[in-house]
Amino acid sequence: MGRKLLLEKAHIxxxxxxxxxxxxxxxxxxxxxxxMAPADVVEEVKKSGLRGRGGAGFPTGMKWSFLAKPxxxxxxxxxxxxxxxxxxxxxxxxxxxxxxxxxxxxIAASWALGSNRTYIYIxxxxxxxxxxxxxxxxxxxxxxxxxxxxxxxxxxxxxxxxRGAGAYICGEETALIESLEGxxxxxxxxxxxxxxxxxxxxxxxxxxxxxxxxxxxxLNIGGEEYAKIGVGRSTGTKLISACGNINxxxxxxxxxxxxxxxxxxSDEYCGGIAxxxxxxxxxPGGSSVPILPANLxxxxxxxxxxxxxxxxxxDGGFATGSMMGSGGFIVLDEDQCIVRHTLTLARFYRHxxxxxxxPCREGTGWMEKILNKIEYGKGQLSDIDLLWDIQRKIEGxxxxxxxxxxxxxxxxxxxxxxxxxxxxxxxxxxxxxxNFGLAHYAEALTTV
Amino acid sequence: xxQFSDTRLAExxxxxxxxxEGKQKSALIxxxxxxxxxxxxxxSPETMDYVASLLQxxxxxxxxxxxxYSMFNTQPVGSHVFEVCHTGPCMLRGSDDIISxxxxxxxxxxxxxxxxxxxxxxxxxxxxACGYAPMMQLGKHYREHLTPEKVDAxxxxxxxxxx
Numbered sequence: 139m140g141r142k143l144l145l146e147k148a149h150i151x152x153x154x155x156x157x158x159x160x161x162x163x164x165x166x167x168x169x170x171x172x173x174m175a176p177a178d179v180v181e182e183v184k185k186s187g188l189r190g191r192g193g194a195g196f197p198t199g200m201k202w203s204f205l206a207k208p209x210x211x212x213x214x215x216x217x218x219x220x221x222x223x224x225x226x227x228x229x230x231x232x233x234x235x236x237x238x239x240x241x242x243x244x245i246a247a248s249w250a251l252g253s254n255r256t257y258i259y260i261x262x263x264x265x266x267x268x269x270x271x272x273x274x275x276x277x278x279x280x281x282x283x284x285x286x287x288x289x290x291x292x293x294x295x296x297x298x299x300x301r302g303a304g305a306y307i308c309g310e311e312t313a314l315i316e317s318l319e320g321x322x323x324x325x326x327x328x329x330x331x332x333x334x335x336x337x338x339x340x341x342x343x344x345x346x347x348x349x350x351x352x353x354x355x356x357l358n359i360g361g362e363e364y365a366k367i368g369v370g371r372s373t374g375t376k377l378i379s380a381c382g383n384i385n386x387x388x389x390x391x392x393x394x395x396x397x398x399x400x401x402x403x404s405d406e407y408c409g410g411i412a413x414x415x416x417x418x419x420x421x422p423g424g425s426s427v428p429i430l431p432a433n434l435x436x437x438x439x440x441x442x443x444x445x446x447x448x449x450x451x452x453d454g455g456f457a458t459g460s461m462m463g464s465g466g467f468i469v470l471d472e473d474q475c476i477v478r479h480t481l482t483l484a485r486f487y488r489h490x491x492x493x494x495x496x497p498c499r500e501g502t503g504w505m506e507k508i509l510n511k512i513e514y515g516k517g518q519l520s521d522i523d524l525l526w527d528i529q530r531k532i533e534g535x536x537x538x539x540x541x542x543x544x545x546x547x548x549x550x551x552x553x554x555x556x557x558x559x560x561x562x563x564x565x566x567x568x569x570x571x572x573n574f575g576l577a578h579y580a581e582a583l584t585t586v
Numbered sequence: 587x588x589q590f591s592d593t594r595l596a597e598x599x600x601x602x603x604x605x606x607e608g609k610q611k612s613a614l615i616x617x618x619x620x621x622x623x624x625x626x627x628x629x630s631p632e633t634m635d636y637v638a639s640l641l642q643x644x645x646x647x648x649x650x651x652x653x654x655y656s657m658f659n660t661q662p663v664g665s666h667v668f669e670v671c672h673t674g675p676c677m678l679r680g681s682d683d684i685i686s687x688x689x690x691x692x693x694x695x696x697x698x699x700x701x702x703x704x705x706x707x708x709x710x711x712x713x714x715a716c717g718y719a720p721m722m723q724l725g726k727h728y729r730e731h732l733t734p735e736k737v738d739a740x741x742x743x744x745x746x747x748x749x
Contacts, residue, residue: 221714223712224673224711225674225712225716226716227717230715261714262657263714263728265727266727298604300615301615301619302615302655303615303618304655305654305656306711317615319612320613320614320615322651379717381678381679382675382679383678383679387719388717425674466716468716470678474678478677479674482673486674486711489656490711492654
């Protein structure tokens with residue numbers, strides 16, 4: 139049984155309410171933080187080794203220490219709750235079931251960063267969660283954790299929830315800031331980074347929901363203790379949202395010291411592949427990260443057991459590895475068709491491209507069209523090379539990482555499953571009869 | 587005439603207060619959500635112009651935002667909008683079959699509204715419910731683990747709520 143820091147109390151009846159949350163030890167980290175100097179709170183988060191849980195994995199303490207502090211200029215903390223990466227639904231779970239954990243983390247982080255107005259930017263579709271968060275904020279205000287002169291320290295802080303309106307791109311921090319300013323979600327050119335020029339041109343830190351929630355256990359147990367959980371630079375616990383063809387889809391907290399095989403097959407987590415089928419492939423960190431066939435997923439290219447942590451999932455680089463990303467763990471069984479699955483992702487990125495940079499705006503549309511041709515039996519073998527060529531010309535040539543995110547799934551699908559694309563082209567009629575996937579990628583049934 | 591009620595106008599003022607002085611443009615997306623709720627589920631040019639005047643913005647500042655975000659409808663929709671996710675994780679768990687079922691049941695295609703104006707069917711990209719697929723958004727809430735039987739019940743529920 140892995141250690142739980144975020145979801146440990148999520149199943150306690152009534153934990154959504156302030157009374158129960160407080161009775162279970164909630165808000166202790168705020169009491170602790172507000173007795174410390176803000177810089178010491180930042181130091182504690184640095185010591186913890188916490189890395190951004192939104193997808194990029196950048197060290198949070200370092201991000202905080204970059205925040206500019208010019209005299210007389212307000213600073214802002216913005217919580218990124220625009221969870222939109224296909225396969226990812228962990229932040230939703232946290233906010234829906236244990237909302238005070240996020241509010242608590244936000245208050246401690248606001249103190250550390252000197253933010254008097256803190257915003258939670260939540261994807262517009264999570265409309266009912268807005269009510270849950272606003273209720274938690276009302277309760278926190280009523281009990282003196284927010285508002286003026288919190289705990290007699292002279293620190294004022296208010297948290298506001300801002301709804302987006304349906305745009306994956308707003309999960310990119312500068313697009314999120316644009317959207318919060320009431321504009322289209324077009325990412326900004328960096329530098330300047332938000333730490334210097336962010337919301338309303340003021341110094342701003344944007345952090346993911348899970349990252350900010352993790353500040354609570356870090357302050358409670360201490361940064362050094364937190365850093366002892368996990369392995370190497372993958373410290374602490376990570377929420378994984380598991381979906382696709384598994385027996386037990388859901389949100390799991392792992393201590394980053396288990397193998398991918400255990401995560402998929404153990405009853406404590408995914409509970410194996412649904413309907414007794416075999417594992418074919420998996421996208422382990424949200425739709426943008428490279429898909430891996432079963433053999434490379436469970437073992438690295440060197441034949442070692444692949445572990446569920448940042449370094450483990452990335453072992454082998456893009457040639458034979460993938461990424462931890464957002465923790466959106468998408469599992470495909472032996473019957474699934476890689477071409478069809480890749481087509482849905484290409485369509486997603488075409489739909490979500492903001493249109494600012496031509497390689498992404500045009501390239502994502504071309505990739506979708508070509509994949510559509512191949513999927514519906516009208517492809518040519520040269521289309522596969524054309525796809526490869528287009529994705530290469532998108533990657534690295536755009537203002538924001540959406541271009542890379544659109545290119546990587548297509549690249550990895552061709553890299554690892556080229557014969558499945560060729561099979562579609564060579565068998566145009568047969569490939570229309572069913573959702574065809576080549577079974578030879580599937581692993582034999584495994585039990586842990 | 588497009589005009590918020592006094593209660594709604596008070597809400598708009600509260601939203602503007604969340605931001606520093608002079609930054610009321612930030613209220614645009616929240617206010618557009620309110621306008622879409624109050625004025626027939628979509629943002630007509632008239633509605634957008636009204637929001638512009640309310641927030642002291644140029645109309646173009648409203649149009650460019652309303653057309654960027656997928657939740658804002660710039661065309662009329664039915665009383666109940668079925669927004670069914672069809673991205674990868676939902677596809678793996680049968681969203682294509684659910685979409686076909688709804689099409690057959692309502693006799694409309696994706697992007698269309700039934701003749702009685704009750705239902706609109708839309709496909710949407712990932713809504714963050716991948717573990718509970720297949721799913722759709724209906725108004726403020728998600729309907730998850732969809733099956734044909736569940737879809738039948740939802741359609742019936744919608745018909746009842748109108749009657």
